Amino acid sequence: xxxILRNNGGQIILALAIVMSIVILSVAFSIYQMNAGRQLLKxxxxxxxxxxATSDFDRTLTVALRDASLEFDETYDENNASIKGESVLQxxxxxxxxxxxxxxxxxxxxxxxxxxxWNTPIGFSFTxxxxxxxxxxxxxxxxxxxxxxxxVLRIFNGTVRKTGDNSVTLIFSIIDDGKPVPNLIPGxxxxxxxxxxxxxxxxxxxxNMKYLGGGNYSLAFSSTVNEYELGVKLRAxxxxxxxxxxxxxxxxxxxxxxxxxxxxxxxxxxxxxxEYLLPYSLVSFKTRQATWVISKQKHTYREIASPPIPENIxxxxxxxxxxxxTIYVQPSPVPKPGKPAIFNVxxxxxxxxxxxxxxxxxxxxxxxxxxxxxxxxxxxxxxxxGIIPSGSIVYMRVTVISEHTLHIILNDNERLYSYVELGKAxxxxxx
Amino acid sequence: MCxxxxxxxxxxxxxxxxxxxxxxxxxxxxxxxxxLMYPSRIGILHEKEDLDRLGYNILHSLIETDxxxxxxxxxxxxxxxxxxxxxxxxxSPSIYYNLTIFKCEDNGVVVTLRSNFSVxxxxxxxxxxxxxxxxxMAIYTSRSGENGGETYYIxxxxxxxx
Numbered sequence: 001x002x003x004i005l006r007n008n009g010g011q012i013i014l015a016l017a018i019v020m021s022i023v024i025l026s027v028a029f030s031i032y033q034m035n036a037g038r039q040l041l042k043x044x045x046x047x048x049x050x051x052x053a054t055s056d057f058d059r060t061l062t063v064a065l066r067d068a069s070l071e072f073d074e075t076y077d078e079n080n081a082s083i084k085g086e087s088v089l090q091x092x093x094x095x096x097x098x099x100x101x102x103x104x105x106x107x108x109x110x111x112x113x114x115x116x117x118w119n120t121p122i123g124f125s126f127t128x129x130x131x132x133x134x135x136x137x138x139x140x141x142x143x144x145x146x147x148x149x150x151x152v153l154r155i156f157n158g159t160v161r162k163t164g165d166n167s168v169t170l171i172f173s174i175i176d177d178g179k180p181v182p183n184l185i186p187g188x189x190x191x192x193x194x195x196x197x198x199x200x201x202x203x204x205x206x207x208n209m210k211y212l213g214g215g216n217y218s219l220a221f222s223s224t225v226n227e228y229e230l231g232v233k234l235r236a237x238x239x240x241x242x243x244x245x246x247x248x249x250x251x252x253x254x255x256x257x258x259x260x261x262x263x264x265x266x267x268x269x270x271x272x273x274x275e276y277l278l279p280y281s282l283v284s285f286k287t288r289q290a291t292w293v294i295s296k297q298k299h300t301y302r303e304i305a306s307p308p309i310p311e312n313i314x315x316x317x318x319x320x321x322x323x324x325x326t327i328y329v330q331p332s333p334v335p336k337p338g339k340p341a342i343f344n345v346x347x348x349x350x351x352x353x354x355x356x357x358x359x360x361x362x363x364x365x366x367x368x369x370x371x372x373x374x375x376x377x378x379x380x381x382x383x384x385x386g387i388i389p390s391g392s393i394v395y396m397r398v399t400v401i402s403e404h405t406l407h408i409i410l411n412d413n414e415r416l417y418s419y420v421e422l423g424k425a426x427x428x429x430x431x
Numbered sequence: 432m433c434x435x436x437x438x439x440x441x442x443x444x445x446x447x448x449x450x451x452x453x454x455x456x457x458x459x460x461x462x463x464x465x466x467l468m469y470p471s472r473i474g475i476l477h478e479k480e481d482l483d484r485l486g487y488n489i490l491h492s493l494i495e496t497d498x499x500x501x502x503x504x505x506x507x508x509x510x511x512x513x514x515x516x517x518x519x520x521x522x523s524p525s526i527y528y529n530l531t532i533f534k535c536e537d538n539g540v541v542v543t544l545r546s547n548f549s550v551x552x553x554x555x556x557x558x559x560x561x562x563x564x565x566x567x568m569a570i571y572t573s574r575s576g577e578n579g580g581e582t583y584y585i586x587x588x589x590x591x592x593x
Contacts, residue, residue: 011449013446013449013450013453014449014452014453014456016453017452017453017454017456017457018456020457020460021456021457021459021460024460024461024464025460025463025464027464028460028463028464028465028467028468029467031464031467031468032467032468035468042480043480043483043484045483045484045487045567048487048491048567052487052490052491052494052569052570053570055494055495056494056569056570056571056572056582059571059572059573059574060572060580060582062574063572063574063580066580067580088580091537091580091582092572092582094535094537094541094542095535095537095542095570095582095584096570096582097542098535098542098544098584099535099568099570099584100568100570240574240575241574241575242575
């Protein structure tokens with residue numbers, strides 16, 4: 001043992017070798033652990049997949065807005081248009097879930113909206129949608145993507161001018177998702193001029209169209225209408241995506257005159273003894289007070305009808321989310337406490353060309369009158385959506401249930417008392 | 432007995448013996464370190480990662496430049512050659528690829544895939560023999576033409592030549 005201790009020169013070499021080996025092994029093991037850790041943090045293409053899905057969702061939303069705008073252009077029914085657009089989104093969703101099923105993809109459309117505003121000088125077609133996405137294979141959860149798409153068509157109010165006997169000029173702009181559309185051609189633009197006599201939009205011929213830059217165009221079209229009573233409607237289809245958008249400019253035409261969306265119980269100018277459902281412009285204010293009398297002894301029910309509606313009317317759209325019936329009524333005898341005057345009101349339309357009878361707009365709604373006289377209103381929103389086609393006649397049927405005689409006040413020479421709001425009237429250009 | 436013999440030898444021999452043992456220790460430690468520092472699959476892992484990234488870049492490029500849209504709406508017969516040209520402009524000649532476009536057919540409940548289109552720069556047999564492949568995918572909704580609104584599933588498989 002003493003000899004070994006004395007022989008310390010070689011032992012130092014051994015000791016150094018052992019120390020070196022410990023250091024080297026420690027370093028090597030650390031590197032090994034780093035490598036192992038790096039493999040755990042290996043590249044996973046989550047970002048690429050999510051961004052690719054979001055990018056494709058943008059394209060799908062464009063297609064959805066195109067299909068929805070096409071449907072809205074045909075039916076003027078935002079509800080139908082939304083259904084059409086949503087079906088495109090749902091189809092994409094199923095395809096995307098299937099395509100990424102090996103990654104445990106879960107996707108859902110959280111929120112969506114389709115909106116069309118085509119009856120103002122700044123018209124737009126708009127949609128947005130949110131979708132959620134989880135990729136279980138990568139432990140990636142909770143992604144919410146939002147996409148939107150809007151096309152705006154604007155008629156610049158101050159630029160509408162009548163330049164010659166048969167020509168009108170104006171400047172309009174079309175913007176697609178904030179970017180000017182520079183390649184609109186006359187074939188993708190329709191111009192309509194309001195025909196006041198027939199209460200409809202007539203197509204007008206484009207004489208000249210020039211691109212001014214920034215999405216602005218100057219337009220000249222033929223028109224014989226009065227400069228001060230001019231209604232112009234533009235309908236454009238975007239060249240790239242085929243999205244339809246429309247804008248409307250009306251000057252000097254009282255909107256009540258063209259609005260078949262609100263019909264008043266009144267008498268007409270030509271026959272003061274006949275009651276009608278009439279738009280404001282056709283109401284006669286020459287009479288003193290017109291009253292519509294319904295007596296259970298004489299009638300099971302009575303009906304009041306409109307003239308044939310000249311254009312499609314869409315009900316339950318945008319501002320008015322319900323059909324509203326307001327009736328000013330005086331029952332006779334005056335109802336006693338606990339014995340109200342009761343009657344039902346039904347609203348329907350009849351269209352001979354479609355061969356359908358009595359398409360119900362407003363199901364029988366019971367009115368109970370407990371006072372000497374008053375205005376009674378009913379709003380119904382759940383079953384009154386859709387289109388009243390052009391040529392239809394709108395009827396209101398009143399059925400008296402109790403033993404009273406009803407005096408429904410129509411109008412006098414100052415005001416209108418009873419009316420039906422079907423919603424806003426939107427005139428389609430293609431019947 | 433043996434230890435006594437070792438201890439009994441001259442100093443020089445003991446030092447030689449110790450030096451040999453030290454050398455063996457150092458050599459073993461270096462060998463072990465090299466083994467730990469260079470895992471056998473690291474090269475392949477890097478290769479697959481690079482191919483994955485390249486694959487997604489190619490798909491992104493084809494989609495965003497409307498090349499896929501053009502191919503899907505192209506009625507003539509040169510759609511595949513155009514697509515091949517576009518891909519081969521991006522990748523190096525040593526990389527082999529196979530791009531297949533499936534149409535998603537939706538019956539309202541279930542979506543099925545129908546092969547619509549395929550391009551490659553290698554025969555299927557040779558491609559299957561390549562050791563390491565990267566598979567990347569994307570979905571694409573066409574905007575225009577008669578296929579407007581149709582959704583397609585695109586798979587791009589890449590492999591490095593040996």
